[in-house]
Amino acid sequence: MAAETRRKTPEEYLRECQAEEAAATSKGHLKIFLGYASGVGKSFRMLDEARRRRERGEDVVVGAMQPHVPADVEPLVRKLEVIPLKAGNAIDVEALICRRPLVCIIDGLAYDNPPGLRNATRWQDVKDILEAGINVIASINVQYVAELRERVEAITEKRVSETVPLSFIQSADEIEIVDASPPKAPMERPTERMQEHAERLSKLRELALVVTADIVDYQLNDYLERHGIKQRFGASERILVCITPRANLREMLEFGQIIAQKFHGELVVAYVKQGGLSPEDQSALEARLAIANAAGVHVEILEGNDPAEALLEFARLRGVTQLFVGHSQRTALARLKGSPLDKLIWEGHGIDVCVFPQ
Amino acid sequence: MTGHRRGQLKVFMGYAAGVGKTYKMLEEAQDLKASGVDIVIGYFEPHGRQETIAKTVGLEIVPRRKIQYRDSLFEEMDTDAILARRPKIAVVDEFPHTNVPGCERGKRWEDVEVLLAAGIDVLTTMNIQHLESLNDQVWQISGVRVRETVPDWVVEQAKEVVMVDLTPGALLNRLQRGVVYERAKAERALQNFFREQTLVALRELALRQAAHEVEHRMPEEQRSSVPKPRKHHRILVLVSADPKTAMVIRRAKRVSDFLGAECFAVTVQSNGDLSGLASADREAVERHLNFARNLHIETRILEGDDIASTLVDFGRRNQITQIFLTRPRRKAWPLAFSSDPVQKIIDFAKDMLVVIVSDREPAKR
Numbered sequence: 001m002a003a004e005t006r007r008k009t010p011e012e013y014l015r016e017c018q019a020e021e022a023a024a025t026s027k028g029h030l031k032i033f034l035g036y037a038s039g040v041g042k043s044f045r046m047l048d049e050a051r052r053r054r055e056r057g058e059d060v061v062v063g064a065m066q067p068h069v070p071a072d073v074e075p076l077v078r079k080l081e082v083i084p085l086k087a088g089n090a091i092d093v094e095a096l097i098c099r100r101p102l103v104c105i106i107d108g109l110a111y112d113n114p115p116g117l118r119n120a121t122r123w124q125d126v127k128d129i130l131e132a133g134i135n136v137i138a139s140i141n142v143q144y145v146a147e148l149r150e151r152v153e154a155i156t157e158k159r160v161s162e163t164v165p166l167s168f169i170q171s172a173d174e175i176e177i178v179d180a181s182p183p184k185a186p187m188e189r190p191t192e193r194m195q196e197h198a199e200r201l202s203k204l205r206e207l208a209l210v211v212t213a214d215i216v217d218y219q220l221n222d223y224l225e226r227h228g229i230k231q232r233f234g235a236s237e238r239i240l241v242c243i244t245p246r247a248n249l250r251e252m253l254e255f256g257q258i259i260a261q262k263f264h265g266e267l268v269v270a271y272v273k274q275g276g277l278s279p280e281d282q283s284a285l286e287a288r289l290a291i292a293n294a295a296g297v298h299v300e301i302l303e304g305n306d307p308a309e310a311l312l313e314f315a316r317l318r319g320v321t322q323l324f325v326g327h328s329q330r331t332a333l334a335r336l337k338g339s340p341l342d343k344l345i346w347e348g349h350g351i352d353v354c355v356f357p358q
Numbered sequence: 359m360t361g362h363r364r365g366q367l368k369v370f371m372g373y374a375a376g377v378g379k380t381y382k383m384l385e386e387a388q389d390l391k392a393s394g395v396d397i398v399i400g401y402f403e404p405h406g407r408q409e410t411i412a413k414t415v416g417l418e419i420v421p422r423r424k425i426q427y428r429d430s431l432f433e434e435m436d437t438d439a440i441l442a443r444r445p446k447i448a449v450v451d452e453f454p455h456t457n458v459p460g461c462e463r464g465k466r467w468e469d470v471e472v473l474l475a476a477g478i479d480v481l482t483t484m485n486i487q488h489l490e491s492l493n494d495q496v497w498q499i500s501g502v503r504v505r506e507t508v509p510d511w512v513v514e515q516a517k518e519v520v521m522v523d524l525t526p527g528a529l530l531n532r533l534q535r536g537v538v539y540e541r542a543k544a545e546r547a548l549q550n551f552f553r554e555q556t557l558v559a560l561r562e563l564a565l566r567q568a569a570h571e572v573e574h575r576m577p578e579e580q581r582s583s584v585p586k587p588r589k590h591h592r593i594l595v596l597v598s599a600d601p602k603t604a605m606v607i608r609r610a611k612r613v614s615d616f617l618g619a620e621c622f623a624v625t626v627q628s629n630g631d632l633s634g635l636a637s638a639d640r641e642a643v644e645r646h647l648n649f650a651r652n653l654h655i656e657t658r659i660l661e662g663d664d665i666a667s668t669l670v671d672f673g674r675r676n677q678i679t680q681i682f683l684t685r686p687r688r689k690a691w692p693l694a695f696s697s698d699p700v701q702k703i704i705d706f707a708k709d710m711l712v713v714i715v716s717d718r719e720p721a722k723r
Binding site for chain 1: 524525568575713716
């Protein structure tokens, strides 16, 4: 077997993984446990990992705990060295860097520091600790992701003041979701307030799962790009709506939004620039672009001599799984050479073609 | 049996062996036992994992039954013994498992159905790749055609679905330390499901499915759909002998489940039954219709000489909004002149959305 086609042995595979990891280890490794509410067991999962690492001989210290340590977490913390917080709940960054453990546990990333410290927020402190080459295992609730603030506030009807930017969470080397059924209502017949509380928790839970999926998707694409892998996996539904002069765009957009939302996927809109449009088609096209604009969707403008080919190329690049197109107006005679639809159907591997009435 | 309560199902969902589903389930079982609930282990697969085995200590285990098949003795869950024991909750590992021939039921999930029907709650574990409607996507991602599948409706009726997560890095680490499988099996595993990008993609699939499961369990008016679907969707699948029909049925069912739509599968035959077909084709069509029924899709054989017009007429009479079709086989001539009804259906069904489902194939390695 030729060397380049030979499958790697597990050892080679792992050695490669380790080499890759080692290359990135001048900076500390960040692992984040993401939860959707307090009480789902983030602290436990994190401290349990700390215990296992400690048992394997790693030097683990606790840099920050929540003010109230749950009963099942308490014994785990007691076995670890704790670097006390400074006044105002701030991490003692200097003490941690001076102590230089292999791993530092930070329970709760979303805290603002009191004025006068080196950083305004705790996540910036964590960045410094990572820069110093210390690995960090941290936890956060989905409520405190800055970019989700509006959605979270709409769900909880409470103001969120301390947040962490999504980019910092995405920069984590590993992110793990701590999922659990919502804490059970203690009574057989729950009151209306408890019902509302349960619904809120469900929405936060859904949000946490989707955010994690999006981060995983982001990291997957990053991995594929770094390794020059062209394959797309279709793990996330991506809908591409194609604007043409006669397309029933309103319906396509509306349905696209529903599908994207139901599948927790993404909607992309594009049109292929074409020369030689009749004045009627040109103004029809402009009207449709205006509809897309009004709906607040971004329209990708594609170019290419072969519209079907341009669409497919873009669709493959973006990992599209469903292509929304309008019904072709061509007569049977014009289809003699095969229509663009033929091409989309035959060459769009892994892409469903959805033909809309117009 | 009036006033009889059906048992509740809780599924611990993961994306690969070794992420800790069984461990998590047993942890919960221990908590329940500690709070005084009558809970037993109905089936547990140790896989030689020490930390997991330790979690069974103190839990009552209903002995497995032994079944002779050919020259070997197999062990399966003893459903009758669990029924006789009547615990409040039974812990049943590996939901998608296929029973050895000679058992009353072919699948473990069917045994679980029996327990639930008898009013026993069940905690169980499964991986995302065993969900029927994701079979083609899993094939695309991993190159593995999973044979042991669980119909979506079985999981849908679960009271709760919880995602058990672990990062692929940590999982590969476990595999390396021999925690998940013994050496030889670990090496095999690293070449298919356990390639890093495969794990990442399966994990993403599992997370999105888990999000769907959460949304699905919310009251209708609480679901975060903007805009609200204005029309009620009804989906129609054309069944033929084409082997790709199974894929289209899965896809249509998945879309209809996510949209809360109804789904029908029909085949068009000139004499209104399958007698006019050659035996291989008849078997294939029958198999596809059965497959649809097993997924809880209503099926019908329509009488008509012209597939396209018969299908679209039926669609119009039944307020169908979407028609799902297999991709026609590639020919030298354009679709418009192909004997395949796709182009004709698109032309006739001007008031419906026509979906041509594409193949989902794994990348060449």
